[in-house]
Amino acid sequence: MNYLTFFNLNDDPFRITPDIAYFYNSPEHSTALLSLEYCIKEKEGFCILTGEPGTGKTTILRLFVESWKDRAEIALIMTPRLSPEEFFMAILEDFKIPFQSTSKSDMLKAFRDFLLAHARNDKRVVIIVDEAQELPDTTLEELRLLSNLETEKEKLLQIILIGQPELRDKLVGKSLRQLNSRITVRIPLNHLTGPETSDYITNRLIRAGNGSQLFNERARELIFELSGGIPRTINLLASRGMMAAFLEGSREVCDRHVEQGATDVMEGSGATEPATKGASARSAMLLAIVLLLVAAGAGGLYFLLNTPSPAPVPAAPPKPVAAQVSSAKLANSSTAKRTSDIPGGSFAAAVSKEIGLLDTNQTAFQAFNVLAAAWEFPPFTVVGEPGTDPWTYLSKLSANRGMELIQFSGTLDGLIAIGYPVILQINPSDDGKEIYTALTGASNGEFAIPSGLAGKKSLTRAELESVWHGKAFILWKNYKKIPSQIPVGSRTRETAVLQKLLVQAGVNAGRSGVFDRKTVAAIKSFQEARGLAISGQPDPQTLLHLYKDSAYIFYHPALK
Numbered sequence: 220m221n222y223l224t225f226f227n228l229n230d231d232p233f234r235i236t237p238d239i240a241y242f243y244n245s246p247e248h249s250t251a252l253l254s255l256e257y258c259i260k261e262k263e264g265f266c267i268l269t270g271e272p273g274t275g276k277t278t279i280l281r282l283f284v285e286s287w288k289d290r291a292e293i294a295l296i297m298t299p300r301l302s303p304e305e306f307f308m309a310i311l312e313d314f315k316i317p318f319q320s321t322s323k324s325d326m327l328k329a330f331r332d333f334l335l336a337h338a339r340n341d342k343r344v345v346i347i348v349d350e351a352q353e354l355p356d357t358t359l360e361e362l363r364l365l366s367n368l369e370t371e372k373e374k375l376l377q378i379i380l381i382g383q384p385e386l387r388d389k390l391v392g393k394s395l396r397q398l399n400s401r402i403t404v405r406i407p408l409n410h411l412t413g414p415e416t417s418d419y420i421t422n423r424l425i426r427a428g429n430g431s432q433l434f435n436e437r438a439r440e441l442i443f444e445l446s447g448g449i450p451r452t453i454n455l456l457a458s459r460g461m462m463a464a465f466l467e468g469s470r471e472v473c474d475r476h477v478e479q480g481a482t483d484v485m486e487g488s489g490a491t492e493p494a495t496k497g498a499s500a501r502s503a504m505l506l507a508i509v510l511l512l513v514a515a516g517a518g519g520l521y522f523l524l525n526t527p528s529p530a531p532v533p534a535a536p537p538k539p540v541a542a543q544v545s546s547a548k549l550a551n552s553s554t555a556k557r558t559s560d561i562p563g564g565s566f567a568a569a570v571s572k573e574i575g576l577l578d579t580n581q582t583a584f585q586a587f588n589v590l591a592a593a594w595e596f597p598p599f600t601v602v603g604e605p606g607t608d609p610w611t612y613l614s615k616l617s618a619n620r621g622m623e624l625i626q627f628s629g630t631l632d633g634l635i636a637i638g639y640p641v642i643l644q645i646n647p648s649d650d651g652k653e654i655y656t657a658l659t660g661a662s663n664g665e666f667a668i669p670s671g672l673a674g675k676k677s678l679t680r681a682e683l684e685s686v687w688h689g690k691a692f693i694l695w696k697n698y699k700k701i702p703s704q705i706p707v708g709s710r711t712r713e714t715a716v717l718q719k720l721l722v723q724a725g726v727n728a729g730r731s732g733v734f735d736r737k738t739v740a741a742i743k744s745f746q747e748a749r750g751l752a753i754s755g756q757p758d759p760q761t762l763l764h765l766y767k768d769s770a771y772i773f774y775h776p777a778l779k
Contacts, residue, residue, distance in 0.1 A: 222461070222462065222465050225465050225470070226429055226433065226461060226465070226470070227428060227429045227431075228424075228427045228428050228429050229427055229428035230426075230427045230428065231427065231458070232423040232424050232426065232427035232429075232457075233423060233453075233454040233455070233457045233458035233461070234454065234458075235273075235451050235454045235455055235458075237275075237277040237278040237281060238278070239278060239281050239282050239285065240426065240725075240768075241422075241423050241426055241427075242278055242282060243275075243418075243419045243422050243423070243450070244777055245411060245415050245418075245419070246415075247408055247409050247411070248275055248278075248279060248408070250406070251268060251279050251406050251408055252279055252282060252283065254266070254268075254404055254406045255268070255279070255283050255379065255404075255406070256283075256286075257404065258377060258379065258403075258404045259287060259291065259343050259345060259377050262343070262373050262374045262377060263374070263377065263403045263404055264366050264374050264376075264377065264378065264401050264402075264403060265366065265378050265379075265380070265398070265401050265402040265403060265404075266377070266378070266379045266380070266402070266403070266404040266405075266406070267351070267379070267380045267381070267382070267386060267387070267390070267402055267404070267405055267406065268280075268379065268380070268381045268382075268406040268408060269381075269382055269383065269384050269386050269387055269405075269406070269407055269408065270383070270384070270407065270408030270409070271383065271384065271410070271449060272383065272449075272451070273449045273450060273451030273452055274408045274409070274410060274449055274450060274451075275408060275450050276381055276408060277349075279408070280347065280349070280381060284347075287343070287345070290342065290343065291342060291343035291344065291345050292314055292337060292342065292343070292344045292345070293345045293346075293347060294309075294310050294313035294314050294345070294346045294347065295313065295347050295349070296309055296310070296313070296346065296347065296348045296349070297349050297350075299348055299349070299350050299351055299353045299354045299358070300353050300354075300355070301355075301358060302355070302357070302358065303355075303357050303358050303360070303361035304323075306358045306361055306362075307323075307326060307361060307365075308321075308326070310330075310346060310365075311326060311329070311330060314330075314333060314344075316329050316330060316333050317329070330365075330368070331368055331375075334368055334375035334376060335370075335375065337375075338370065338373070338375055343377060344375065344376050344377070345376075345377045345378075345379065346362070346365075346376065346377070346378045346379070347378075347379045347381065348362075348378075348379070348380050348381065349381050349382075350381070350382055350383075351380035351381055351382040351386050352382040352383050352385040352386040352389055353382075354380075356389075356392075356394050356395060359389075359390075359395055359398055360394075360395070360398065362378055362398070363397060363398040363401065365378075366378060366401060387405075387407075390402070410447055410448030410449055411443075411448035411449075411450065411453070412448060413440065413443045413448070414662045414663065414779070415448070415779075416439065416442060416443040416446070416448050416453060417436075417439040417443070417662055417663050418662050418779065419450065419453060420434055420439060420442070420453065420457055421635070421662075422638075423454075423457075425635070425636050425638075430632050430635060430636050431632075432664070433461075433470075433471065433472055434457070434460070434471075434472045435471055435472065435473050435474070436663055436664065437473065437474040438460060438472050438473050438474045438476065438477050439663065440474075441474045441477045441478070442456045442457055442460070442477055445477070445481055456477055456480060456481055457472075457477075458480075459477075459479075459480025459481065460472045460476045460477040460479075460480040460481075461476070461480075462480060463475075463476040463477075463479040463480045464476040565685070566673060566675075566678075566682045566685060566686070567647040567648075567685040567686050568647075569673035569674075570645065570647050570672050570673045570686045571647045571648065572673075573672070573673050574645070574646075574647070574652050574653075574654050575652065577654050579609070579652065579653060579654055579655070580602065580609070580612065581602060582654040582655045582656060582670075583609050583612060583613055583642070583654075583655040584599065584602045584616075585657075585670055586642045586643075586655045586656050586657040586670070587599070587613055587616050587617075587642065587694075589640075589657035589659065589669050589670065590640055590641075590642065590657055590694045590776075591620065593640045593659060593776035594620075594622070594694065594696075594775075594776055595776075596620050596621075596622075597620075599616060599619075609644075609655065609692075610624075610626060610692070613642065613692055617694060621696070622694050622695065622696055623694075623695055623696065623697055623759060624692055624693070624694060624695075625692070625693040625695060625759050625760055625763065626690075626691075626692060627641065627689075627690070627691040627692065627693055628689055628690055628691075629689055630689065631661075631680065631683065631684060631687075633750070634658070634661075634691060634778070635661050635778065637693065637763070637764075637767075637778075638767065638777055638778050639693050639694070639695065639763075639767075639775060639776065639777075639778055640657060640658060640659045640694075640776050640777075640778055641657070641658050641691045641692060641693050641694075641778075642655050642656070642657055642658075642691060642692040642693075642694070643655065643656055643657070643658050643687050643690075643691050644687070644688075644690035644691060644692075645672065645686050645687055646686070646688065647685065647686045655692075656668055656670050656672060657669060657670065658691075658778070659776075659778065659779065660778060660779045661778050661779075662779060664679060664680055665677045665678070665679065666678045666679075666680070666683050667779070672686065693760075693763070695759070695762075695763045695766075695775070696766075696773075696775070697759070697762060698766060698773050699713065699716045699717075699720075700713065701713045701716060701717050701757050701762055702757070703756060703757060703758045703759055703762075704756055705717075705734045705756065705757065706734065707734055707735070707736070707739065708733065708734065708735065709733070709734050710731075710732050710733045710734075711732070711734070712732070714732055714733065714734045714738065715730070715732035717734075717738070717757055717765075718730055718731070718732070718738060718741075720765040720766070721738070721741045721742065721745060721765065723768070724745055724764075724765060724768045726741040726742075726744050726745045727741060728741035728742075729741075739755040739756075740755075742754075742755050742756065742757060742761065743755045745761065745764075745765070746761055749764050751764070
């Protein structure tokens with residue numbers, strides 16, 4: 220049995236090379252992407268993105284370029300140690316701008332004509348420089364002069380500098396103060412927190428096909444302690460920890476496996492003291508690991524952006540996962556035991572007592588407003604006419620905000636795999652009253668319930684499954700207005716968009732724009748890989764997964 224089969228994985232989840240299929244949308248990374256989007260959309264002049272090696276700058280850059288490649292002309296400069304003349308010629312070559320002579324005035328005229336032509340078509344022109352801390356001061360000054368190419372109303376050129384924190388220090392120097400004053404968007408990319416590190420590990424495992432708690436809590440804490448929350452180092456430690464567990468025959472990765480893996484990485488470096496021996500050894504190990512990785516990452520971006528990426532392997536979520544539209548029933552159900560016999564003094568008994576004092580419709584209303592805050596749209600202030608059916612009531616609230624609703628029936632692991640905040644139906648006993656509450660977080664075996672249940676806003680898995688039996692509502696947005704039923708043989712714009720989303724998800728659907736048998740087969744393959752009902756049509760949950768897995772940025776709040 221090989222390593223991946225042993226851990227029930229379809230793919231290696233902890234490769235250290237950047238891969239947009241495994242992008243983890245932490246608050247830091249989400250803010251960075253949105254800031255880059257803002258810089259280009261609003262035609263700001265200069266933008267800088269800085270972060271330590273391994274924090275995810277390359278992955279963010281790949282996502283950004285993928286999102287804008289059809290809407291902008293982009294020059295990627297990967298060898299920044301160039302003289303001003305070499306740098307300018309590299310830009311012209313990347314934009315494929317012909318020039319008759321190497322006279323600076325002739326090249327500038329050709330470049331300005333290029334910018335004006337694209338401005339007339341409202342197409343952005345972007346220069347991106349990676350490892351920009353290596354740019355000579357004279358070349359940075361050349362960039363500042365290029366940014367002077369503008370009309371009376373707007374900038375013709377947007378420039379993004381990506382580098383390590385030394386770039387910020389470089390720009391505050393006296394010789395570059397004019398350039399520094401022109402930077403309008405500054406994006407620092409910080410390390411992941413402890414809970415985010417744990418969530419990052421879970422996210423990558425799910426995308427690779429295993430949604431179980433493969434790493435125990437202490438192993439996750441140790442990975443965070445050793446890595447300092449740097450994603451590339453997290454990958455290295457997690458990968459070595461899994462290998463140590465595999466060699467031992469353990470299907471759970473414990474802290475001793477992480478320690479062993481870290482020791483293996485550092486073998487021969489003099490930092491072989493076990494991690495539990497003291498903070499100084501851990502600090503030395505972290506420093507050495509980071510230094511080891513810097514060289515590996517230094518040239519990685521050029522190779523990555525200039526080498527065709529293999530289609531990502533569709534990651535199958537943990538079974539069973541079941542969710543459906545409207546009131547359709549699937550066989551899968553929660554693994555929690557349903558019972559009308561609740562032991563006195565238990566958490567479920569306390570919730571049952573609380574439920575008797577609450578109004579069902581009011582709890583549904585409050586839970587919806589929690590999700591409204593997560594989606595960043597205005598909450599409702601009046602309950603309105605809820606009626607007797609929570610599905611109909613919540614669907615009306617959703618439609619009023621331009622959103623849609625999916626009914627879910629399945630397991631807690633299934634909800635975690637989907638990764639959206641949800642509204643849970645709470646009913647501790649089969650024959651008891653039900654209420655609704657929002658679930659906004661799932662990390663380290665704790666589940667966040669902002670409104671609280673029986674006075675608790677953080678529940679263990681056992682507590683949650685004692686009162687929740689697999690029914691939930693998922694709020695989502697159909698960004699591209701793709702219908703859930705498309706006639707076979709029809710040619711529509713929505714079908715072309717659907718095919719593009721499927722291709723991005725690693726399924727060959729073609730690009731004909733015709734909803735043909737190949738497209739139907741591609742949808743079925745995608746649905747089967749993710750444990751969805753196999754219909755061959757883009758039903759709401761299929762679209763939800765396609766938007767979530769897309770390389771483009773379709774905003775949705777994450778189940779943190």
